[in-house]
Amino acid sequence: MARTAADALVEALLDWEVEVVFGLPGDGINGIMEALRTRQDKIRFVQVRHEESAAFMACGYAKWTGKLGVCLATSGPGGIHLLNGLYDAKLDGQPVLAITGLQYHDLIGTLTQQDVELDKLFEDVCVYNNRIMSPAHVENVVELACRSALSRRGVAHITMAVDTQSLPVKSDERSKRNIAGHVSNLMAESAHEPSEDQLARAAAILNEGRRICILAGRGALGARNELVAVAERLGAPVVKPLLGKAALPDDSPYSTGGTGLLGTAPSQDALEGCDTLLIVGSSYPYIEYYPKPGQARAVQIDIDGQRIGLRYPIEAGLVGDSRRVLSRLLPRLDHQPDRSFLEEAQAGMGHWRELMEERGTRKDVPMKPQVVAHELNKLLADDAIVATDSGTITTWAARHIDMRGEMMFSVSGTLASMACAVPYALAAAVAYPGRQVIAFIGDGGFSMLLCELATAVRYGLDIKIIVIRNNTLGQIKWEQMVFLGNPEYGCELQPIDFAAVARGFGVAGFTIEDPADCGDTLRQALAHPGPAVVDAIVDPHEPPMPPKVTVDQATKLATSLARGTPDALKIARTIIGDRIREII
Numbered sequence: 001m002a003r004t005a006a007d008a009l010v011e012a013l014l015d016w017e018v019e020v021v022f023g024l025p026g027d028g029i030n031g032i033m034e035a036l037r038t039r040q041d042k043i044r045f046v047q048v049r050h051e052e053s054a055a056f057m058a059c060g061y062a063k064w065t066g067k068l069g070v071c072l073a074t075s076g077p078g079g080i081h082l083l084n085g086l087y088d089a090k091l092d093g094q095p096v097l098a099i100t101g102l103q104y105h106d107l108i109g110t111l112t113q114q115d116v117e118l119d120k121l122f123e124d125v126c127v128y129n130n131r132i133m134s135p136a137h138v139e140n141v142v143e144l145a146c147r148s149a150l151s152r153r154g155v156a157h158i159t160m161a162v163d164t165q166s167l168p169v170k171s172d173e174r175s176k177r178n179i180a181g182h183v184s185n186l187m188a189e190s191a192h193e194p195s196e197d198q199l200a201r202a203a204a205i206l207n208e209g210r211r212i213c214i215l216a217g218r219g220a221l222g223a224r225n226e227l228v229a230v231a232e233r234l235g236a237p238v239v240k241p242l243l244g245k246a247a248l249p250d251d252s253p254y255s256t257g258g259t260g261l262l263g264t265a266p267s268q269d270a271l272e273g274c275d276t277l278l279i280v281g282s283s284y285p286y287i288e289y290y291p292k293p294g295q296a297r298a299v300q301i302d303i304d305g306q307r308i309g310l311r312y313p314i315e316a317g318l319v320g321d322s323r324r325v326l327s328r329l330l331p332r333l334d335h336q337p338d339r340s341f342l343e344e345a346q347a348g349m350g351h352w353r354e355l356m357e358e359r360g361t362r363k364d365v366p367m368k369p370q371v372v373a374h375e376l377n378k379l380l381a382d383d384a385i386v387a388t389d390s391g392t393i394t395t396w397a398a399r400h401i402d403m404r405g406e407m408m409f410s411v412s413g414t415l416a417s418m419a420c421a422v423p424y425a426l427a428a429a430v431a432y433p434g435r436q437v438i439a440f441i442g443d444g445g446f447s448m449l450l451c452e453l454a455t456a457v458r459y460g461l462d463i464k465i466i467v468i469r470n471n472t473l474g475q476i477k478w479e480q481m482v483f484l485g486n487p488e489y490g491c492e493l494q495p496i497d498f499a500a501v502a503r504g505f506g507v508a509g510f511t512i513e514d515p516a517d518c519g520d521t522l523r524q525a526l527a528h529p530g531p532a533v534v535d536a537i538v539d540p541h542e543p544p545m546p547p548k549v550t551v552d553q554a555t556k557l558a559t560s561l562a563r564g565t566p567d568a569l570k571i572a573r574t575i576i577g578d579r580i581r582e583i584i
C-alpha cells in the first residue's frame, strides 16, 4: 500500500511525540482513521461519545501533562461539536491541535453534504489554522501546527479534504520550491529572561512595599518552592485564583486560598489592604477583586508579554517563566521585617477555616453540599487529580478541597464552561493511570456530557464522579436572585437518579442523602476498582455566599424573595439557619 497523505499526517504527529488522539470517526476522516488504525501500537485513539468531550479532553490532557493535546473530528457536525472545548483551550492558554475533515476537494463550497469550511469557522479560536491542499503539503503544515500550538499556547487547527487523505504521497508531486526534508520537528524552549533593569526595578518596588500581596495563577503551578521563598522573604500572603490552586498547598502559612466570589475573606482582605501587588502567572479576569487602581504598586511576572498590565496597572513587568524569574528576583529581595500584614492574613485564615469546618460538618437533612466536599477532602490521596466544573460546585470545591503534596486541580477557568469536569478527569486517567482521579460536578454539568460514562467503561478509566445533585442550575438561580433581585426562573432541573443511570452504563453507582453516611459512602466509592458515580442529593437552597456579602447583594436577595422566587420561605429559613457571617 502506498503511503498516503493521512499516513504522513499521523507520522508527523509521532514525530511530535503525540501519544493519544481523542476523537470520534466520521465519513470525513476515514483516511485519517485508517492511518491511526495501522499505527495503533504507537499512537492511541480514544473514542469519545461527543466531540465536545474530545476537545475538552485534549485541553485537559494539555493542562495535566504540559504536552500537546490532540483531538479529531469529522467534517461538518463533528468539527462544529469541538468548538466549545477549543475555546476552553484558547482562553486558558493550552496547546491543543484539532484535526478535522472536509468534503471532497472538488466539491468544497458547492453546498454539498456537510459542506462546512471548518477552517473558516475556526478562524477566531486558532493561533494557527490551515487547510492541507495535497499530500506534499502535509508535513509542512502539521509541523507548523504543532509548533504553533506549543509555542503560542493555543489552538492549532488543520483540516483536509476526505479524498486528499487517501492520496498517495509521491515525491514528483512537490512544487519546485517545496524541497523534500526542508522542515524539522524541533521545538525550541525559551527561558524568556527579563532584563536586569526590569528585575532591579521590580525588586525596588517590592522592597519599598509594607503590605505586599502575591496573586499566583496557573503560570505559577511549576514554581512552588520559589513562590514560598519569595512569600517568606516579603512576608506576603499568597492569593490563588482557581487555576493556580495547586501552586501552593492550602496548609501553607502563606496561602489565603482562592479569590473572587468563590474565594475566602482573608484573600479579599489581602487584596483590599495591600500597598504592593506581585502578580505571578495570572490573568485572573474578575477585575473587581483586584486592588483599586492607585491603591497598590504592582509588579507582574508572565510568560506572555501581551498580558503584562492586562488587569492592573503595572510598574515593572517581568516576561518569563515564573520559576526562573522568581529565582532571579529572590536574591534582590530584602527580608520584610514587618510581618503584621502576613499575620493578619494568617489570623483571618484561622477564622475562615473554623467557618469552613462548621459549614462542612453540618448534620442537616437535606444534606448541605459543603459536607460532601468536606468529607471528600479528607479521603483524597496526596497525588489526587481533581477536576471540577462551573456552578455552585466550583465554590464548594474551591473552599473545601485542599491542595497538598502532588495534587493537581483544574476547571474550565476563563471560559467557565459547564461539562468540562468529566472529560478533564478522563484525560487525567489516560495520562496518569493508577492515580486517583475525581470529577466534582453539578447535576446540570454532568447531564450535558453524561454519555462519556461509556468512555470510562470502555477504556477502564478509573475516575470517580461526585455529582452534587440539587436539581437546579444552582449558580444561575443564585445569580438571578443576588445580582439582580429577580425571582429564579428557568433553573429548576428535572431530577435524574444518577446512580441508576451509572449502573445502566456499567459504572458503579452510589447515592448519599444523609450526611451521617457521607464519609462511608465516599470511602466505598473511592475504593471501588473502576469508575464510579456518587449521586449526592443536597439542599437546593444552600447559597454559595461570596466571602463578604455586600449590603446591595443582601438587599437584592431579599427583593428577589419578596418578588415571588419559588420556595422563598425555605430559602429564607436556610439563610437564617446558616447564620451568615459573611455580611459586611
Ligand SMILES: Cc1ncc(C[n+]2csc(CCOP(=O)(O)OP(=O)(O)O)c2C)c(N)n1
Pocket: 389, 390, 391, 392, 393, 394, 416, 417, 418, 419, 441, 442, 443, 444, 445, 446, 468, 470, 472, 473, 474, 475, 476
Ligand atoms: C456550557 C454552559 N452553559 C451555561 C453556562 C452558565 N452556567 C454557569 S453555572 C450554571 C449552572 C450549573 O448547574 P449545575 O451543573 O447543576 O451546578 P450547580 O450550580 O447547581 O452547583 C450555568 C447554567 C455555562 N457556564 N456553560
Ligand SMILES: [Mg+2]
Pocket: 391, 442, 443, 444, 468, 469, 470, 471, 472, 473, 474
Ligand atoms: Mg445543580
